[in-house]
Amino acid sequence: MSIRIGTNSFEHRVQEGIKNDFMRGAVSSAQGRFRSGRLKAAEELGNWEDWRTLGEEIRNHTMENLDFYLQQLSDQVSKRGGNVFFAETAEEANDYIQNVIKKKNGKKVVKSKSMVTEEIGLNEALEEAGSEVVETDLGEWILQLDEDPPSHIVTPALHKNKEQIRETFAAKKGYDKTDKPEELALFAREQLRKDFLSADIGITGCNFAVAESGAVTLVTNEGNARLVTSLPDTQISVMGMERLVPTWEDLEVLVSLLTRSAVGQKLTSYVTSLTGTRLEGEVDGPEEFHLVIVDNGRSKILGTEFQSALHCIRCAACINACPVYRHVGGHSYGSIYPGPIGAVLTPLLDGYDDHKELPYASTLCAACTEACPVKIPLHEHLIRHRQIIVERENKAPKAEKLAMKGFAKWGSSPAAYKMSTKMARTALKPWTKEEKIENGPGPMKAWTDVRDFPAPSKQSFRSWYKTRKKGDEA
Amino acid sequence: MSIQNREAFLNKLAENLGRSRRTEGVERPKWSVSPQWEVFKGATQDELVDVLEEQCKAIHTDFQKTSTADLENVLRETIERYEGNAIIAADDERNAEYQLDTYYQQLEAEGVEVHIWDAEKGKENQVFAERADVGITFSDATLAESGTVTLFNNKGNGRSISLLPKTYIAIIPKSTIVPRITQAARHIHEANQQGHEVSSCVSFITGPSNSADIEMNLIVGVHGPTKVTYIVVEDK
Numbered sequence: 001m002s003i004r005i006g007t008n009s010f011e012h013r014v015q016e017g018i019k020n021d022f023m024r025g026a027v028s029s030a031q032g033r034f035r036s037g038r039l040k041a042a043e044e045l046g047n048w049e050d051w052r053t054l055g056e057e058i059r060n061h062t063m064e065n066l067d068f069y070l071q072q073l074s075d076q077v078s079k080r081g082g083n084v085f086f087a088e089t090a091e092e093a094n095d096y097i098q099n100v101i102k103k104k105n106g107k108k109v110v111k112s113k114s115m116v117t118e119e120i121g122l123n124e125a126l127e128e129a130g131s132e133v134v135e136t137d138l139g140e141w142i143l144q145l146d147e148d149p150p151s152h153i154v155t156p157a158l159h160k161n162k163e164q165i166r167e168t169f170a171a172k173k174g175y176d177k178t179d180k181p182e183e184l185a186l187f188a189r190e191q192l193r194k195d196f197l198s199a200d201i202g203i204t205g206c207n208f209a210v211a212e213s214g215a216v217t218l219v220t221n222e223g224n225a226r227l228v229t230s231l232p233d234t235q236i237s238v239m240g241m242e243r244l245v246p247t248w249e250d251l252e253v254l255v256s257l258l259t260r261s262a263v264g265q266k267l268t269s270y271v272t273s274l275t276g277t278r279l280e281g282e283v284d285g286p287e288e289f290h291l292v293i294v295d296n297g298r299s300k301i302l303g304t305e306f307q308s309a310l311h312c313i314r315c316a317a318c319i320n321a322c323p324v325y326r327h328v329g330g331h332s333y334g335s336i337y338p339g340p341i342g343a344v345l346t347p348l349l350d351g352y353d354d355h356k357e358l359p360y361a362s363t364l365c366a367a368c369t370e371a372c373p374v375k376i377p378l379h380e381h382l383i384r385h386r387q388i389i390v391e392r393e394n395k396a397p398k399a400e401k402l403a404m405k406g407f408a409k410w411g412s413s414p415a416a417y418k419m420s421t422k423m424a425r426t427a428l429k430p431w432t433k434e435e436k437i438e439n440g441p442g443p444m445k446a447w448t449d450v451r452d453f454p455a456p457s458k459q460s461f462r463s464w465y466k467t468r469k470k471g472d473e474a
Numbered sequence: 475m476s477i478q479n480r481e482a483f484l485n486k487l488a489e490n491l492g493r494s495r496r497t498e499g500v501e502r503p504k505w506s507v508s509p510q511w512e513v514f515k516g517a518t519q520d521e522l523v524d525v526l527e528e529q530c531k532a533i534h535t536d537f538q539k540t541s542t543a544d545l546e547n548v549l550r551e552t553i554e555r556y557e558g559n560a561i562i563a564a565d566d567e568r569n570a571e572y573q574l575d576t577y578y579q580q581l582e583a584e585g586v587e588v589h590i591w592d593a594e595k596g597k598e599n600q601v602f603a604e605r606a607d608v609g610i611t612f613s614d615a616t617l618a619e620s621g622t623v624t625l626f627n628n629k630g631n632g633r634s635i636s637l638l639p640k641t642y643i644a645i646i647p648k649s650t651i652v653p654r655i656t657q658a659a660r661h662i663h664e665a666n667q668q669g670h671e672v673s674s675c676v677s678f679i680t681g682p683s684n685s686a687d688i689e690m691n692l693i694v695g696v697h698g699p700t701k702v703t704y705i706v707v708e709d710k
Contacts, residue, residue: 030690050509057505067484068496074477080674083475086483096478138696139687155687162689181688185696192697197604212663213672223637223683223698229675230633231600241487246502248666252659253510263686266529266620267655270698271678279674281593281629283600295483302490 002090002121003350005149005334010357017329023151023159027329030158034320037264038371045260055257055374058250059311062242066302069211069244070293076214080276082289086241090120090296097122097203097236098129100290104234106131106201110192112218112225113137114205115153115314116240116294118336119349122203134195136224138188145172151330151338154262154316159329192224202228202286206239207314208254209291212247215273216291219258222269229274235286237274241293242310254313257373261315297349306381309344311374318368318378324361333358340368344381352389359385513619514653522618522651523706529621533681534694536703545707546577549610549643552703553586556641558608560587562599565630568612572645572707593629600634609639609699613646615661619654622680623704626673633675642699644679647709 006013017023042048062069074084087093101109109131111117123133123144135144139157143150146168150156157165162179169175169184173191177183207219216237218225229235245251251273259265278285301310319325319339330338335346335355343358359382362368368378432455488495514525523539530537540548553561561581569575569590582588589602603609611631613623623644627633636642652658655678666672683698694700 026689033690045509045513047509047512050507054505054507054509057503061503064491065496065500066491067487068498068500070487071480071484071497074480078475078477080671081475084477084480086477086479088479088483088486092479136697137687138685142687155690157687158690165688181691181693184688185685185693189695189697193604196697213666215672215676221683222685222687222696224696226633226637226677227697230637248659248663249656250502252655256510256655265680267617267622267678267680269533269680269683271622271655271680273672273676273678275672275674277674279629279671282627282632282674283593283596283629284627284633285674293483299486299490302487303492 003119003335003337003346004354005331005336008334010332010334010361013332013334014328017332018327020159020329022161023329024327026158026161028326030152030155031320031326034154034263034316035371038261038317038320039264041260041264041266051253051257052373052375054253055313056311058245058253059313059374060308062245062250063302063307063310066242069246070241072211073209073214073244074291074293076212077276077289077291078214080214082214082276082291084291084293086293086295088295090294093120093238093292093294093296094122094125096292097238097290098125100234100236101126101131101201102129104200104288106234108195108199109133109201109203110136110195110199110228110232111140111203112205112220112228113140113156114203114238115336116205116243117203117238118150119240120238120294120296122238131201134192134199136192136195136228137220138185138222138224141188141192142168145169149331150336152316152319153314153337159331196224196227196231199228199232200234202232202235204228204235204237206237206243206291207258208251209239209244210246210248210251210273211244213275215248215251215275217251217255217271217273219255219268220270220272221263226270226272229272229286230284233286234288234290235274236290236292238292238294241295241298254374258313258315261313261317261371261373301348305384306344306348308376309341309348309381311376312341312345313374315373317371317373318376321367321371323363323365323367328361333361340378340382341376344376344378344385347385352385356389359383359389510654510656513656517618517653519648519651522653523648525618526616526621526646526651526704526706529619530681530704533621534684534702535621535681536701538703538705539708540705541708542572545572545574545645545705548705549574549577549645552643552705553581553608556608556643556701556703558586558641560589560602560606561608561610562589562591562603562606562635562639563610564612564632564635565591565593566612568645568647591630591632591635599632600638603632603634603638606639608641608643609635609637610643610645611635613644613650613704615658616646616651617653617655617658617678618651620680621704622655622678624658625675625677625679627675627677628673633677636677636679637698639699641701641703642679642682643703643705646704646706648706649709651706 152158166179347355615624
């Protein structure tokens with residue numbers, strides 16, 4: 001896998017998403033729960049706006065001095081017995097990790113959940129090189145057994161129901177119990193314990209590295225990341241180059257923002273800060289540690305008007321607030337980063353060519369911007385993307401181009417415009433039922449396939465405006 | 475240890491930022507707000523104990539409060555509740571201070587397997603932890619707001635003790651309780667600045683492991699311990 005998921009067109013993916021009733025129900029209820037959890041957690045603090053301001057200031061300062069803090073981080077990791085590799089591309093990162101595993105003669109790799117390793121396609125690269133790779137996060141393990149990509153960055157298997165999960169466990173692992181979530185989880189615990197105990201390599205992502213001391217911090221709930229970093233003799237952590245903070249004091253602020261915004265928890269069950277190799281006399285932890293710092297297109301965003309997109313702490317609050325995500329689900333975006341942040345980030349990392357629809361998968365309602373704990377102006381970035389696509393790249397979706405062309409022609413003549421607004425009601429009459437259009441023609445079809453469209457008013461705005469009396473409320 | 479590809483990588487970042495490389499002299503600015511210091515500001519130690527007790531309900535953790543003299547009894551009850559026949563505990567100087575050394579010896583005499591972490595024994599410690607029913611450690615810093623125990627893992631307090639056994643008991647000296655993670659982070663930050671080596675693993679543990687990965691249902695107990703008890707001890 002890479003940042004791109006599948007080869008189907010955007011429209012096709014959206015159709016698939018909209019037809020998937022379970023997924024839509026699950027997403028909408030998850031959004032509700034995530035959202036109320038986040039709001040409650042924010043409310044408890046009382047001064048949430050101050051927290052957001054603080055988060056924004058820390059991210060801003062870190063990004064403005066990214067070269068300095070990455071140098072400090074790598075020096076500290078090295079001082080604590082770790083190796084640091086700066087990878088400009090996904091290939092460089094994968095090659096380096098393959099080589100480490102080869103040198104250690106590693107057979108089995110256990111992984112904790114990491115979006116950046118999904119982004120660079122690490123699992124495929126390692127499997128090609130002959131390693132057995134086991135995803136140990138419950139959601140990721142389910143997806144790995146089913147060869148399915150994630151649809152949400154916090155709960156990756158959100159689109160699957162427990163019956164499907166039971167079937168997957170039965171088909172792939174000989175599971176013979178019920179679809180009760182507790183029993184399914186207990187089975188995963190038993191199965192994966194064997195993998196933890198026999199693995200020679202542990203691979204993690206990184207929520208935040210701390211430049212001043214070289215710590216890699218993992219924010220988790222299940223305990224698998226602790227197992228991945230306690231038992232195998234070699235640990236490899238992979239981080240996007242922007243995932244760091246200057247000091248421990250900044251770390252705690254961003255961790256607090258992350259856990260509250262992501263799941264409404266004050267802190268997750270485990271926040272684990274790991275520094276270098278195990279110290280002399282220690283039994284747990286790796287004897288060899290590698291930190292791989294990945295660019296993979298991020299540096300192109302630095303110094304541009306989109307720089308704040310790099311401030312993202314991957315909490316998914318914007319995803320959980322987005323009305324479009326609610327309807328189409330994560331897979332529709334065709335990127336491992338879905339939702340508003342995905343629509344901003346994916347074209348920046350992977351170019352506009354394959355992702356030109358994403359900035360349009362938004363109502364620009366700004367719920368995302370309001371939800372973001374580090375104040376990324378997401379909807380403004382989406383508008384800017386659209387401008388760039390239209391102006392410089394000339395890649396606006398076909399229907400919009402056609403509509404705009406028509407509008408330009410008609411709108412430039414007052415008489416023609418007047419006539420067309422009057423005609424709309426007559427023209428759409430065959431499709432109108434009780435003032436609603438349920439099955440519209442041509443360009444309206446995509447809209448009315450999934451919801452109704454109000455019929456044009458009997459009176460046009462212009463004629464109403466002309467005839468209205470002062471104080472008339474009609 | 476080795477650092478590879480650094481110069482070209484960082485030079486490019488500086489170039490894209492439109493300036494020359496910064497290798498020194500960067501100071502963190504004074505942030506315009508500091509809401510983290512307002513949380514439970516001025517709370518007494520007893521008030522913080524109450525906050526911790528309340529938070530334990532939200533994190534599915536049993537809460538006990540006791541004196542040093544009575545710690546043994548509370549511990550015994552908890553271990554019985556967890557059907558603890560094999561117990562692993564950290565090698566901690568506080569074991570003697572709180573008279574746990576004698577208690578553990580007594581437990582062994584009663585036929586319970588007790589393993590005190592022993593760096594000399596290497597991987598044997600992990601093997602025991604994996605089959606243990608109960609893991610026991612002291613908390614080094616306790617965060618009232620979130621209900622979190624902080625462990626500075628070291629060669630006497632292996633990471634496995636609070637991770638591999640089915641259940642986990644944290645003994646919390648009352649004096650270790652602070653309002654929130656802010657105070658613990660500052661402590662680590664200052665120690666680091668004074669040249670003290672930060673622990674190879676700082677574990678912030680908040681109750682039992684859990685997951686919401688299956689239909690968003692909260693499942694308590696996944697890879698880490700499935701049940702957790704905090705015992706707050708009056709130490710001063």
